[in-house]
Amino acid sequence: MQIKTLKNYFRISMVGITFSLFLVFYLFSSYIHTNLAISENQKISEALSKQVFNSMYQVMRQGWSREQLQEFVNVTKDSFQGSSYSVDIFRWKKVEELFGKIEQSPITNDVQKVFESKQKFFETDKKSMKSVMPIIAKNECLKCHTNSKTGDILGAVKVDYNFEEIVSSTQNKYLLFSLIILPLMFLIAYYISLKILKRINLAIENFKEKIESVNSVKEFKNIDTTHVEKSFNEFEQIMEGLDTLSKKLKNIAVDKSILEFEVKLLDKMVITSDIIKDWKEYIKDLLQEIHIVLPVYCLITIFKTDEENYEIEIFWLGEPDEDIKKHMEKTSIDMITKYHNLTVIDYSINHNLSNGKYCLSSLTIDDIEHEAKSILLDTPRIGGIVGLGIQSNIEKDSIHSIVIDSILTTLLNLVGSIKAINKYTENLEFYATRDPLTGLFSQRVFRDLLSYEIKRAARHKYQFGVLVIDCDNFKPINDTYGHSFGDDFLKAFADLLKDSKRDEDILSRYGGDEFTVILPESTEREVYTVASRILEKVGNFELEAPDATKVSLTVSIGMAIYPNHSTHAKELFNIADTMMYQAKNQGKNAIRFPSEYDIEEIHKEVEDKSMIVLDAIKNEKIVAHFQPIMNTSDNSVEINELLMRIEIKDEVLTAGKFIETAESLGIVHKMDYIVIEKAFKKINETNYEGILFINLSPKALIIGEFIEKIVNLTHKYNINKEKIVFEITERETVKSFTLLEKFVKNLKLEGFSFAIDDFGSGFSTFHYVKRFPIDYIKIDGDFIINLHKDEKDLAFVKSIVALAKELKVKTIAEFVEDEEILKFLKEIDVTYAQGFYIGKPSPELSVRK
Numbered sequence: 020m021q022i023k024t025l026k027n028y029f030r031i032s033m034v035g036i037t038f039s040l041f042l043v044f045y046l047f048s049s050y051i052h053t054n055l056a057i058s059e060n061q062k063i064s065e066a067l068s069k070q071v072f073n074s075m076y077q078v079m080r081q082g083w084s085r086e087q088l089q090e091f092v093n094v095t096k097d098s099f100q101g102s103s104y105s106v107d108i109f110r111w112k113k114v115e116e117l118f119g120k121i122e123q124s125p126i127t128n129d130v131q132k133v134f135e136s137k138q139k140f141f142e143t144d145k146k147s148m149k150s151v152m153p154i155i156a157k158n159e160c161l162k163c164h165t166n167s168k169t170g171d172i173l174g175a176v177k178v179d180y181n182f183e184e185i186v187s188s189t190q191n192k193y194l195l196f197s198l199i200i201l202p203l204m205f206l207i208a209y210y211i212s213l214k215i216l217k218r219i220n221l222a223i224e225n226f227k228e229k230i231e232s233v234n235s236v237k238e239f240k241n242i243d244t245t246h247v248e249k250s251f252n253e254f255e256q257i258m259e260g261l262d263t264l265s266k267k268l269k270n271i272a273v274d275k276s277i278l279e280f281e282v283k284l285l286d287k288m289v290i291t292s293d294i295i296k297d298w299k300e301y302i303k304d305l306l307q308e309i310h311i312v313l314p315v316y317c318l319i320t321i322f323k324t325d326e327e328n329y330e331i332e333i334f335w336l337g338e339p340d341e342d343i344k345k346h347m348e349k350t351s352i353d354m355i356t357k358y359h360n361l362t363v364i365d366y367s368i369n370h371n372l373s374n375g376k377y378c379l380s381s382l383t384i385d386d387i388e389h390e391a392k393s394i395l396l397d398t399p400r401i402g403g404i405v406g407l408g409i410q411s412n413i414e415k416d417s418i419h420s421i422v423i424d425s426i427l428t429t430l431l432n433l434v435g436s437i438k439a440i441n442k443y444t445e446n447l448e449f450y451a452t453r454d455p456l457t458g459l460f461s462q463r464v465f466r467d468l469l470s471y472e473i474k475r476a477a478r479h480k481y482q483f484g485v486l487v488i489d490c491d492n493f494k495p496i497n498d499t500y501g502h503s504f505g506d507d508f509l510k511a512f513a514d515l516l517k518d519s520k521r522d523e524d525i526l527s528r529y530g531g532d533e534f535t536v537i538l539p540e541s542t543e544r545e546v547y548t549v550a551s552r553i554l555e556k557v558g559n560f561e562l563e564a565p566d567a568t569k570v571s572l573t574v575s576i577g578m579a580i581y582p583n584h585s586t587h588a589k590e591l592f593n594i595a596d597t598m599m600y601q602a603k604n605q606g607k608n609a610i611r612f613p614s615e616y617d618i619e620e621i622h623k624e625v626e627d628k629s630m631i632v633l634d635a636i637k638n639e640k641i642v643a644h645f646q647p648i649m650n651t652s653d654n655s656v657e658i659n660e661l662l663m664r665i666e667i668k669d670e671v672l673t674a675g676k677f678i679e680t681a682e683s684l685g686i687v688h689k690m691d692y693i694v695i696e697k698a699f700k701k702i703n704e705t706n707y708e709g710i711l712f713i714n715l716s717p718k719a720l721i722i723g724e725f726i727e728k729i730v731n732l733t734h735k736y737n738i739n740k741e742k743i744v745f746e747i748t749e750r751e752t753v754k755s756f757t758l759l760e761k762f763v764k765n766l767k768l769e770g771f772s773f774a775i776d777d778f779g780s781g782f783s784t785f786h787y788v789k790r791f792p793i794d795y796i797k798i799d800g801d802f803i804i805n806l807h808k809d810e811k812d813l814a815f816v817k818s819i820v821a822l823a824k825e826l827k828v829k830t831i832a833e834f835v836e837d838e839e840i841l842k843f844l845k846e847i848d849v850t851y852a853q854g855f856y857i858g859k860p861s862p863e864l865s866v867r868k
Contacts, residue, residue, distance in 0.1 A: 037204050154174040332371060338375060458513070530801075641697075712744045841857075
């Protein structure tokens, strides 16, 4: 049976101990009593033997006759009848020789030993005792015992004593007495146990009361063991140990509420689109969340925006006094200048109120001076964050200090990430629609707005115009005065175009030194009037070069009118673009308006391209070219990008000259199959082990068997699917998100990789990052070509690289045209580089280790 309580255990122990003591006492006392009885009886037996012996000598001295001696022996033996004693007298041989035999008991072994040894014999056990005394001849005995001499043995006296009955009787009486006193011993033991248990119970109740009063780490830390009622030393030692433990816990224990808060804080590290939109509101809410657990009343974030410019955001739990605000501003600035060893800094400070319900009027400057906790970094981290601080009246112990440090570190990374993504988002949203150099709409936006304007004009039945404007001889300006001046010239030229157009006209930079204008609800005359105004203002335009030279240029302008010249966006633009080139061919600095003949020629050119494409498919004139992509870390060529070309006699047409025609004919996917199979065959023949990038047309998304056919080709030519990366241009898939998502997932399931081309140039950049398992990002070449000259381009590319690192996605820079650009790419950790400086497209696969 298992004893579960100390009370029962103690009682049972007391009973057991009492009974054991009683048993030991009884056995020991009985043993002592028996031994004393034996010892006493032994003395009596010896005395009796001597008495009989002496009596024998006296009889013998008196010269008794044989009959008298026999009578003496019989009387002696009879006198002990009915007692515990028995006495025997034995004659030895020499006596019998003279006086003859008498009646006596048989000689036993012990008597025989005495006859032989002439020594006294004594033997005892727990029941009886034997004593045999020898009768030795003396001088006086020789008178009668003439055949003996002094020292001879004449006989023996044997005394037997049986004391078993006496001992047994005594033990019974002693046992009876012990049984009478046993209950008394139990009563005494019970009384003692009650007294002891009472003191134990009192100590346990005190201990239990102290423990049950603890409901938090804070209460445990404050547990008082000094007022516990004194009990046993052992219990006092336990309470002292508890007191020591509580003191140690002050340095290591954390409240459950603190841990729950940290868990909640980690939950808030999941950055959502809502947080990115307004990170300041997020910090305000977070400050209130922190205040629930820790009494925090102020949070400061410090961002380094450029070399010596700092942005300080101070978030208050409630409205503080103006003096407190000013002091906090000074404290923040002093903190930056001291830590970064600066004398003067440019800064901006904003105060943000988290909740107007909280009152901080009791907050003093002393609180700020002595209750601040902050982290400052030597160099900016993600988002440019260099510091973060908390003002609070928190408890000053090591654990809370560790917790606050943990919160600060977490917030530092969290706020920096949010601010960085917010900044990147703003940049991406702007550059997705705008040209980074001039701030005008980009080519992408122009195409979308042109399509929109056609639909709107068709619905409302009005005309509108399109202008394509190209700078004449702009390249010599770049070559003569440098790209930096060339960029300044283009920005000034863009401003001129803004001043020349009407307010409702839509101006875009199409690329390089080419610009476009959409003129809504405009007739041919109105479009021509705007074009003429542009031509006139350009004629008066000059910009001073670094060497003080006045630099000017002319422009060639092409026109097209909807619906007069076309009702399709691509055709309308192509007509205006063709007219611009005709203006250039006819002497430049002119406006060219299409005639009926021009329209026919343009349509004829389109038909000719259609024939070229159809013939290329029929006669397999489609060939595979490969452009190398270099790893910037070691200059090795790990990737080749597959490019489609058409061979016509001695001429090789690039995809830009026929791909739109192929798409309009709906046969581009057939061309994809042909060029992919040729590339796979080349890989198989050359044992190429690198990665192959394959450009896909959006039409591939709607062809159900496309992936199946590609998989069959990989089996046919023994291609490792992990080495194949399908590349889709962002601008061409924005309208097919659901379809694209399914398509990409199927690609990934088959083991292929996925890349986004022209990343950052469209509206849907973040949607791609969020929804698709992207392996590579190809940064739009428009941001790369002037990377080393344009700070905005550099900042934007850095943003994409930082974002890609967070997502563990590799980056590829396009349009790498010289060593200087490549150097910049290496410095900002772009993974790969592609462009004519790295290698031009070739029919052969490039391999460089």
